[in-house]
């Protein structure tokens with residue numbers, strides 16, 4: 001039995017939604033709670049609008065997945081029961097609530113574990129796993145730009161930059177990523193003295209010329225999807241020697257317009273090799289303990305295969321990822337499937353948290 005084809009009538013849909021068995025990709029029938037897979041979500045209204053689009057909810061319903069809003073102010077145990085909890089809300093208290101819920105409800109998959117997410121909310125630690133990975137193979141190398149953390153005294157910046165031997169220009173990024181607009185207010189500095197006007201805590205990162213194009217690699221469990229976006233233009237040696245000061249720059253890469261159809265130099269626009277990205281995503285998924293994230297990756301201009309990861313985002317704007325509704329619903333089903341396999345004693349590749 002193939003459950004819930006997209007073309008079936010509403011009547012059939014309703015009837016099947018109340019069934020207690022669902023056949024999943026692996027070819028076995030899996031008992032489920034009445035009503036299918038229940039996914040509780042705790043998201044901001046902005047996120048609900050961009051992520052829970054009608055096309056996602058519609059396809060999910062057809063596949064037996066039901067999204068249910070979580071009330072942050074009521075005990076989680078009184079809500080649901082959920083098979084999966086999706087969340088992206090800030091606050092220490094909320095983190096604790098989720099952590100407690102994970103302990104008391106090991107049968108529920110909480111995406112992702114709050115502790116694991118914390119690492120990518122701090123730019124001092126965000127790229128650490130990429131650096132430790134030291135990925136280099138026949139397809140290319142993947143590193144991170146050199147960076148320096150300034151916790152307090154802005155007057156110490158010129159000296160600290162000199163001592164660390166960082167090369168200008170530098171990108172100044174707020175240390176903590178907390179979902180606020182301020183945490184995305186970045187600046188480009190042509191000289192280290194001007195950086196004294198910025199407010200720590202921040203990270204100073206070497207700017208890497210990359211031809212004005214970046215790649216966003218969206219990860220949803222084992223699936224990855226890569227898109228091109230516009231980025232900051234290169235800074236020439238001449239510009240560097242004639243310019244001074246720090247310049248705020250807008251969120252270029254967040255623009256809805258993708259660079260996919262633009263007439264670009266193929267050496268700049270060519271997507272990074274798929275096997276390299278697959279390996280990078282697989283390793284990061286494991287090392288970070290996250291299943292929902294994306295990375296901003298750039299190719300050093302003038303090279304074919306030297307890449308830098310500059311940003312990692314937890315539960316990014318999946319609504320902008322092509323075919324996200326198919327990828328996401330398949331992923332949700334695969335979670336329930338592997339949990340069932342685990343229950344009946346079959347080995348699973350990755351332990352579920």
Ligand SMILES: O=P(O)(O)O[C@@H]1[C@@H](OP(=O)(O)O)[C@H](OP(=O)(O)O)[C@H](O)[C@H](OP(=O)(O)O)[C@H]1OP(=O)(O)O
Nearest residue numbers: 047050177178179180254311313314315316317318
């Ligand atoms: O809102 P969107 O769709 O632009 O998504 C934002 C992401 O855009 P992207 O998918 O990478 O293009 C965005 O990615 P960038 O940091 O801009 O690369 C962040 O993940 C942002 O979350 P937060 O403000 O850091 O908590 C994301 O914001 P939230 O939707 O999580 O609020």
Ligand SMILES: Nc1ncnc2c1ncn2[C@@H]1O[C@H](COP(=O)(O)OP(=O)(O)O)[C@@H](O)[C@H]1O
Nearest residue numbers: 145171184205206207208231232253296310311
């Ligand atoms: N080290 C870098 N070299 C070149 N460009 C960078 C670098 N860091 C950031 N950028 C540019 O700035 C943008 C925003 O930086 P990012 O670290 O992704 O912050 P955010 O979390 O706000 O997206 C990037 O998408 C890219 O265009």
Ligand SMILES: [Mg+2]
Nearest residue numbers: 253296311312
């Ligand atoms: Mg970014």
Ligand SMILES: [Mg+2]
Nearest residue numbers: 177311312313
């Ligand atoms: Mg980011």
